[in-house]
Amino acid sequence: xxxxxxxxxxxxxxxxxxxxxxxxxxxxxxxxxxxxxxxxxxxxxxxxxxxxxxxxxxxxxxxxxxxxxxxxxxxxxxxxxxxxxxxxxxxx
Amino acid sequence: xxxxxxxxxxxxxxxxxxxxxxxxxxxxxxxxxxxxxxxxxxxxxxxxxxxxxxxxxxxxxxxxxxxxxxxxxxxxxxxxxxxxxxxxxxxxxxxxxxxxxxxxxxxxxxxxxxxxxxxxxxxxxxxxxxxxxxxxxxxxxxxxxxxxxxxxxxxxxxxxxxxxxxxxxxxxxxxxxxxxxxxxxxxxxxxxxxxxxxxxxxxxxxxxxxxxxxxxxxxxxxxxxxxxxxxxxxxxxxxxxxxxxxxxxxxxxxxxxxxxxxxxxxxxxxxxxxxxxxxxxxxxxxxxxxxxxxxxxxxxxxxxxxxxxxxxxxxxxxxxxxxxxxxxxxxxxxxxxxxxxxxxxxxxxxxxxxxxxxxxxxxxxxxxxxxxxxxxxxxxxxxxxxxxxxxxxxxxxxxxxxxxxxxxxxxxxxxxxxxxxxxxxxxxxxxxxxxxxxxxxxxxxxxxxxxxxxxxxxxxxxxxxxxxxxxxxxxx
Numbered sequence: 255x256x257x258x259x260x261x262x263x264x265x266x267x268x269x270x271x272x273x274x275x276x277x278x279x280x281x282x283x284x285x286x287x288x289x290x291x292x293x294x295x296x297x298x299x300x301x302x303x304x305x306x307x308x309x310x311x312x313x314x315x316x317x318x319x320x321x322x323x324x325x326x327x328x329x330x331x332x333x334x335x336x337x338x339x340x341x342x343x344x345x346x
Numbered sequence: 347x348x349x350x351x352x353x354x355x356x357x358x359x360x361x362x363x364x365x366x367x368x369x370x371x372x373x374x375x376x377x378x379x380x381x382x383x384x385x386x387x388x389x390x391x392x393x394x395x396x397x398x399x400x401x402x403x404x405x406x407x408x409x410x411x412x413x414x415x416x417x418x419x420x421x422x423x424x425x426x427x428x429x430x431x432x433x434x435x436x437x438x439x440x441x442x443x444x445x446x447x448x449x450x451x452x453x454x455x456x457x458x459x460x461x462x463x464x465x466x467x468x469x470x471x472x473x474x475x476x477x478x479x480x481x482x483x484x485x486x487x488x489x490x491x492x493x494x495x496x497x498x499x500x501x502x503x504x505x506x507x508x509x510x511x512x513x514x515x516x517x518x519x520x521x522x523x524x525x526x527x528x529x530x531x532x533x534x535x536x537x538x539x540x541x542x543x544x545x546x547x548x549x550x551x552x553x554x555x556x557x558x559x560x561x562x563x564x565x566x567x568x569x570x571x572x573x574x575x576x577x578x579x580x581x582x583x584x585x586x587x588x589x590x591x592x593x594x595x596x597x598x599x600x601x602x603x604x605x606x607x608x609x610x611x612x613x614x615x616x617x618x619x620x621x622x623x624x625x626x627x628x629x630x631x632x633x634x635x636x637x638x639x640x641x642x643x644x645x646x647x648x649x650x651x652x653x654x655x656x657x658x659x660x661x662x663x664x665x666x667x668x669x670x671x672x673x674x675x676x677x678x679x680x681x682x683x684x685x686x687x688x689x690x691x692x693x694x695x696x697x698x699x700x701x702x703x704x705x706x707x708x709x710x711x712x713x714x715x716x717x718x719x720x721x722x723x724x725x726x727x728x729x730x731x732x733x734x735x736x737x738x739x740x741x742x743x744x745x746x747x748x749x750x751x752x753x754x755x756x757x758x759x760x761x762x763x764x765x766x767x768x769x770x771x772x773x774x775x776x777x778x779x780x781x782x783x784x785x786x787x788x789x790x791x792x793x794x795x796x797x798x799x800x801x802x803x804x805x806x807x808x809x810x811x812x813x814x815x816x817x818x819x820x821x822x
Binding site: 258259260262265266267269288291292293294316317318319320322323324325326328332333334335336337338340341342343344345346 | 380381382385386387388389390392414458459460479480481482484498499500515516518527528529533535537538539540542571574576583585587588589590591592595596599605608614615616617618619620621622
């Protein structure tokens with residue numbers, strides 16, 4: 255059904271310049287890939303045994319903190335973007 | 347440095363109720379919201395249930411004014427098999443017991459957070475609390491292990507008699523105060539897709555109902571609003587996570603019966619959200635020196651089905667009441683704030699979590715266990731045949747022959763669930779009121795010739811001697 259396509263970029267609104275709000279410590283990462291599984295927006299990938307965060311994450315991240323919560327190595331630090339910026343939810 | 351009696355972090359329902367209660371008690375109160383307005387960072391199912399009529403009737407009375415409001419009078423379960431075929435659709439409004447319990451009985455409400463949160467925050471500002479939006483609170487100020495204020499993302503310092511942290515599942519305040527970091531276990535991720543619809547078609551096709559989609563996949567809810575609905579589901583963030591959040595939603599959208607409903611109401615995907623939702627056997631530690639945690643920040647959502655807004659409001663209110671008492675006594679130490687835990691544990695919120703472990707384990711091993719659901723569906727369907735309405739439908743033979751065939755099949759399937767029953771249903775036996783058990787046993791008494799001449803008390807004691815399992819109910 256054409257109308258039922260899910261194009262996530264079109265289904266998320268954002269505002270402002272968030273600045274950085276995710277930090278990754280590669281030395282702690284064991285390449286398990288759970289961050290990649292859990293991210294709705296596909297912002298984490300794994301290659302050569304280590305995770306990598308998209309350089310465009312500030313434009314796409316839903317601020318769900320799923321990657322931070324699931325990383326047992328605690329390689330991912332997450333905090334919220336600057337006040338008044340980031341995801342805008344109208345039908346939550 | 348500005349100084350307040352109460353600083354609340356987060357202007358969602360928990361924060362708004364805390365701020366409202368604190369302001370009503372005459373405390374100088376400020377509440378902070380990182381979004382441009384309350385609600386813009388939040389999403390929920392979002393169905394508000396019957397407890398609201400008991401605890402916040404003045405709020406429930408006003409909800410029909412909100413743009414996205416839809417009354418909820420019924421829940422409809424859609425049960426789907428592994429071929430995506432709809433096998434059962436069953437709904438209920440609940441009985442007259444429910445309808446007579448409070449003025450509006452079983453009516454629930456659905457409203458978007460973008461309507462609800464500003465409304466609740468408005469009640470707090472009307473009561474005299476100050477609201478500061480677009481302000482991230484990023485750290486605590488501590489003196490001798492007691493939280494004495496907060497620091498904003500812009501570096502502003504705000505002094506507080508008490509801090510109330512209503513900043514959600516990923517609570518910066520809890521982390522910075524050293525109470526915890528990641529949950530580690532007990533937290534779910536809940537993806538949700540909102541669909542825009544034609545309001546009058548939604549009225550005709552669905553009416554005032556909440557739907558669920560259960561089957562051999564992660565069970566999903568469908569909360570219906572004035573002109574839209576949410577499809578949402580969730581799963582615990584554990585080592586066994588092996589799916590993509592969007593795929594969990596797409597799984598429901600693959601169901602032909604879902605597609606038919608969506609066509610009938612002109613549904614179009616409108617917005618996607620994903621959130622952490624603590625779904626805990628028991629809540630986390632909810633207080634430290636100078637600070638209390640409210641709502642999702644403390645892991646309060648319901649251990650059976652993840653509802654959290656009522657829990658946030660109740661704990662918000664209790665935290666502010668505790669804050670007022672602590673400030674009046676001049677003691678906001680961790681020991682003094684133990685009172686907060688005592689109060690929420692004594693409330694309906696605490697009662698909910700008394701069987702938290704059993705409720706979580708049941709859900710985790712049924713609705714959220716796709717493999718198990720493949721078999722459970724057949725048992726549930728056979729059970730659903732054992733009533734007059736279903737026997738009317740099955741006239742493969744004389745109706746009472748059909749009834750016995752279904753009963754035999756149910757008895758064939760049931761032993762296969764003995765293990766499931768003893769692990770996940772039997773633990774609830776201790777939750778049944780002894781008075782209810784005694785009444786059921788006494789109803790049997792006239793049918794037992796050997797025992798019916800005994801007095802009621804003697805009869806019950808005889809059963810208690812014969813069955814160890816019955817003793818706890820009879821000895822009380």
